[in-house]
Amino acid sequence: APAALSAQATAPSAEATAPAAATTRSAHSAYGRLGPLAGLSAERLATGDLVAAAKWGTGGPIDDPAREQEVLDAVADQARRLGADPAATVRIFRDQIEASKVVQRGLHRRWHADPAQAPTTRPDLDEVRKEINRINGELVRAIARSPHARSAPYCAPLLTVAAARVRHERHLDGLHRVALARSLRSVCDGA
Numbered sequence: 001a002p003a004a005l006s007a008q009a010t011a012p013s014a015e016a017t018a019p020a021a022a023t024t025r026s027a028h029s030a031y032g033r034l035g036p037l038a039g040l041s042a043e044r045l046a047t048g049d050l051v052a053a054a055k056w057g058t059g060g061p062i063d064d065p066a067r068e069q070e071v072l073d074a075v076a077d078q079a080r081r082l083g084a085d086p087a088a089t090v091r092i093f094r095d096q097i098e099a100s101k102v103v104q105r106g107l108h109r110r111w112h113a114d115p116a117q118a119p120t121t122r123p124d125l126d127e128v129r130k131e132i133n134r135i136n137g138e139l140v141r142a143i144a145r146s147p148h149a150r151s152a153p154y155c156a157p158l159l160t161v162a163a164a165r166v167r168h169e170r171h172l173d174g175l176h177r178v179a180l181a182r183s184l185r186s187v188c189d190g191a
């Protein structure tokens with residue numbers, strides 16, 4: 001009888017494990033939704049290097065408010081067509097744009113300090129923006145697929161893990177790590 005009693009006391013009941021298992025499953029699928037957001041953000045940031053090179057030596061500013069508004073209008077429109085939240089999409093894209101400028105300013109600072117590192121060829125900004133538009137579209141779709149993950153209470157820690165993984169996969173330097181964190185700042189609803 002004592003053995004049976006202790007077995008009963010230590011063996012977790014089905015009712016006790018079900019919620020934990022459900023949480024594990026939902027965290028797993030939330031991670032599956034947040035991973036692409038971190039990956040696409042890093043991909044978008046990589047275009048910041050090309051934009052920085054396109055603007056280097058032109059005397060023109062890094063900030064282009066008209067282009068930013070165009071991007072924000074386009075992604076809001078796309079979110080509406082997908083039945084996603086346009087306000088959340090715009091909020092996330094404001095961070096994406098700020099992050100791109102963090103990369104661009106950082107690289108221009110680096111190239112001013114050490115002109116030997118500066119690019120010697122200038123990419124066509126219109127071509128780079130076509131690539132950015134493509135990534136924007138993928139990002140809007142990733143945002144549209146992730147409303148539950150973004151409002152989950154454990155969104156922030158899962159996103160941190162996803163970002164760490166992308167950092168390693170892409171061998172990001174300090175500047176791009178800081179920019180990646182900036183780009184993901186408001187992905188989680190409660191953040």
Ligand SMILES: C=C(O[C@@H]1C=C(C(=O)O)C=C[C@H]1O)C(=O)O
Pocket residue numbers: 048051062063064065067068071096097098100101129132
């Ligand atoms: C990337 C660019 O630089 C800045 C960042 C933008 C963006 O991330 O979409 C848009 C305009 C610029 O303020 C660009 O000029 O295209």
